[in-house]
Amino acid sequence: MNELCRRSLAFAFVAFVGLAAPSLSRAADAQTSQAQIQLARQAASEGLAAYRAGQFDKALNLFEQAKALYPSAQIVRMIGYSLLALEKWMPAAEAMEAALVSDVAPLSDEDKTDVKEQLAKAMAHIGVLNVTSKVPGAKLVVDDQPAANLPLAKPVWLSPGKHKIVVSAPDHEDEVQEIELEGGKPLELSIDPKELKKEAPPPPPPPPPPPPARKNWIPQQRLIGLVATGVGAGLGLGTLGASLASIHLRNNVARDIQIHERMYGTNCSRGDVSFCQLDRDLIAADGRDANTMRDLSVGLGISALVLGAGGIVLTIFAVPEEPAKPKDEAPPTAQKGAGIRSFACGPLGGFGVSCAGTF
Structure with a gap:
């Protein structure tokens, strides 16, 4: 010194x-x-x-x-x-x-x-480091110093000895190295971080399964629904007829009671008692018939309503059914073979005459 x-x-x-x-x-x-x-x-x-x-x-x-x-x-x-x-x-x-x-x-x-x-x-007492990189946007960090953009404006001066350097870049893996610098001996490094492997995007979710195909509740649902609707309509007409008959009988019974009371009184007080009692029995029989027709019309009406409504529902919700596939016909070769006759038998071979037999 x-x-x-x-x-x-x-x-x-x-x-x-x-x-x-x-x-x-x-x-x-x-x-x-x-x-x-x-x-x-x-x-x-x-x-x-x-x-x-x-x-x-x-x-x-x-x-x-x-x-x-x-x-x-x-x-x-x-x-x-x-x-x-x-x-x-x-x-x-x-x-x-x-x-x-x-x-x-x-x-x-x-x-x-x-x-x-x-x-x-x-x-001679200073370590000189210069780092280059081909990766755009690369940065250099030496030890705990602030990051510097690459390429460097001037080489980095450091004390001789070991140092840790990190070169980073967007979408790249950090490249970390341990280096040792000597005074008066500049160190030139070219470091290119490796590009990050981008994971393949997950496959799209499978499409939702199609809704199950509608099926008929019963075989021949549309036909059965139409038949049930027709039967219900027929029972409805029967209900109407039974109701009219019941009303007619009731009107007749009411009229017969009025005539009976005019002829025989309220308690057979007039006329022949035997005829009076017979007339009462006839009127009572007509009343029972009227009640029977009334009950029949009620039963027919309920049946007509159930069958008609059920038939309509079956018809509305029926799904067209595929027609049944016809049975496979015999192969064309087989059909052709059926008509082949033996030429050795002559024209009679087709009639079942044996070539080896005798006439």
């Missing part, structure tokens, strides 16, 4: 001189006041003194103050050198890279060459 300090100290004096140069001041006049530049010079001068004394923490603090006032490339360079002396490798490398690209009092080519040499010393 002594060689580094001596070399850096020499360049520190150059930086201090560069800070005070009028040309640099004129370049910064547009954005920085002379008072700020003067304060930056003072802080940088104190930082150089601390740097010469080996007080690198103090020097770093003073150079940071100077940078806040006037961020020239030389001051940023000295921040990097101070960090390098403190063996803070990654901050030192970042500061020296910033000094190389700074446009505030930019470094000369000679200064840039020296910064690159010191930067290489810092990078």
